[in-house]
Amino acid sequence: MKLKYWLMVAFLIVMLLPVAAGWALFSLYNYYENQRSVAEYVELSERLAPIEQVLDDPALYQLQSSEHHLNLSKLANEQVSFNLYLPSGIRVFTSGGDAWKTSGYTIRSSELYRNLYQLQIRHRTFSLKKPVWHQGELAGIYEITMLRQDWLDGISIRTTWVISGAVLFFVLLYGTVLWLLSRKLISPMKVLMNRMHTFARGEEPGDIGGTIRRDEMGTLLQQFDAMQQTIRQTHMEVEKQQKEKEMIVASLSHDLKTPLMSISAYAEALSMDVRSERLERQEYKEVIARNVERMKQMIGELEMYTALGSEDSELAMVEVEGGEFFEMLLGSYRELAEREKLNMQMSVRTNHFYRVHPESMMRLTDNLVHNALRYTPPKGKIGLAVIDSLEELPEWIDLSLRAELDMYRSGMTIIVVQNEGSAIPAEQLERIFEPYVQYQNQEILRFAGGSGLGLSIARRIALKHGGDIRMWSSEKQGTAAVCRLLELENGDDPQTLSKKG
Template sequence: MKLKYWLMLAFLIVMLLPVAAGWALYSLYNYYNDQRAVTEYVELSGQLAPIELALSDPGLYQLHSPDAFAALSELENGRVNFALYLPTGIRVYTSEGSTWSAGAYTVGGAELYRNLYNLQIRHRTFSLKKPVWEKGELVGIYEIVMLRGDWLEGISLRTTWVMGLAATFFILLYGTVLWLLSRKLFRPMKYLIERMDAFARGEAATDVVPVRHDEMGILLQQFDAMQDKIRHTQADVEREQKEKELMIASLSHDLKTPLMSISAYTEVLNGDRQLKRLERQEYQDVLLGNVERMKQMISELEMYTALGSSESEMAMVKVEGEEFFDMLLGSYEGLAERGQIDVKMDVRTDQLYRVHPEQLMRLTDNLINNALRHTRTNGVMGLGVIASDWELPEWIIPSLRAELDNYRAGATLILVQNEGPAIPEEQLIRIFEPYVQHQNQEEKTYAGGSGLGLSIAKRVAIKHGGDMRMWSYEGYGTLAACRLPEHGECKCREGG
């Protein structure tokens, strides 16, 4: 139940329960009073019989001298009182005092004749009125009042019981309300405060919060979700910070070598030593080469940073896949003669794509240059663009076919595969991180380059709505696959 509805219901019950309990206690008290009254009346009825017999004498209902009522004084006791009235309402005798003179005390007719024959049960007394007849004529009315002695003696005990029951009920009600509030509010608030304190101290909460479906449960769940999100954000910030520190350290290291070379050659050129024209030209070429290398490293760092920004957007254009990729991969046909390798090229697509041509060309260049550095002499390098509804080429590593089919579901793969040494697993899982380069285990050397090529390629793939993965197997080589979303079949191809 929602907490607000539970509180509304609880407040209603707390307000109604005392009323209900008071009504029940009052009803129980009245029931006990009635039962006790009947018992007392039965006990006193034996005492009333001689009194009623004496008061039924018609001769008493006249204005007499006090001596005429001397016999009635014997019936008087501390618990029973009686009075005699004429039909006109004049009281002729009362056991509480002397006889009144005529007209000294009268009772109104309505009051005198009210509740005849009916036993009136009051808090302290019983009262009974009856008429007295003589020869069919009403001559008087007597009223007997009996004091409820046993009842009055038990008032203090009953009062104690009533007060005790009321106090017990209040304590139970108060305790129940506190227990329910603790269960519904105080305990979840305590959990929340403890988890907030633990989070502020940087500690992970170890207690398991029970599953709740009210507002407090939702609040606890949202706080836990907020903690997870903040921790993930902190982890991402720490990872990015370490990445930046690594990038700065790696860039500083990579720039140090060309800077030292530039410094050394500049000193030679500016020195007193007479250099030949060819030597001077050679030194200048070295200087220019190092400057170009530094410019390339800085350019790639700028590109990597720009691609990682969430605010950077690339202007995409829609292209026909077969024509675009034939042109893109066609520029690499000269690799076979230049690198003494066998290049196998396949373009199998009739889909449309939204691409940034320059960035996609950069992605392909980075993958192919990386593959060239690791392809053995006279080895085979495969280049391919395969749409989701086409078969994979024959040169793909056989054990990867099923996995690639699942990976490319609904998308096109850009494939670059080389024959060379396998990349160890511990290096492969970090191969797309910046400044992480494959180390040749035989020569104990790194692949060369700036260390950002594959990182830039993956970020370009992500900007295109795709992804990139890499596999490496001993005896086969390494395969890089870029997943590119498709945007429908090319209509012109269908018409042709």
């Protein structure tokens, strides 16, 4: 139950319970009194019978009949008293005093004749009024009053029970309310506070345990756990980015140190050795220029990597026809393969349109191709392909890789760059797309070269295009870098896309 509804119901119950308890106590009191009254009435009837028999004598109801009243006082005691009245309301006798002194007292007729024959039960007494008849005429009325001694003796006991019951009820009600508040509010709040303190100390909060609450406190606990999980993930991401930045700075500093030292050395040689041959001085200048160009390339790649990682950076996408665009893009590498004396196989099989940033896409393929060139042995083979989701894979792709590629390219187009060469170890393959992580060639015990950001830039470009990039490597098939791209629609009808634009 929601906490607000639970509180509303709890407050209503707390308000109604005392009323219900009071009503129950009152009903119990009335029931006890009625039962007690019946028992007392039976007992009273037996005690009143001889008194009524004496008081039923018409001769007692005369003003000047004191001789008939002499024995009446013997019927009265501390618990029983009675009065005799004439039909006119004049009291002719009372058991509480001298008849001559009290005979002048008169009671109103309306009060005298009220409740005749009815036993009046009051808190302290019973009273009964009955008329006395003589030869068909009303001779007088007697009123008998009996003290409820047993009832009065039990008042203190009943009062003690009532007070004890009320106190017990209050304690139970108060304890129940405290227990429910503790269970519903205080305990969850303590759990939340403990988890907040644990989180503030940087410790793992652990599992909540027990049944997941469905009220607001349960929601609050779940939201706090989700929040701290998000904060921890964000903190881990920040730490990861910080370490990445530190590694980039360290790697870049290391990579820049070599060309800078070379530039410094050759510049010093140019400034000090005035006797150098002109050809030799020109060679020094060319070395300096190459190192400067290398440094500019490193800095440019770092700028691109940083820009692609920014959430605010957006690439200006355009829609292209896949077949024409990728034919032009991959065709530019034929001359490069011939110059490196490598055998290149190329296949473009797509009829789809794509939304791409042409310069970034050229940079992606350029990084993948140059990375493949560095690994490919002399006179080795390189395969380039762009295959949409409906076309068959090229024949030169190894059979053992086809099943995985079919699953990977489900509903998307893939760009494949495959090369022969030694396999990249699995532990290096997992981190190959991280910045400044390069494959170390175990045969010659050195890194393949490059800035170390090429594959990282390629991956960020793929992500910016809504795709992804993976790499497979084995001794049998060599190494294959595969990037997948989103397909817009079938390109058989170019007018459809132009109308949408």
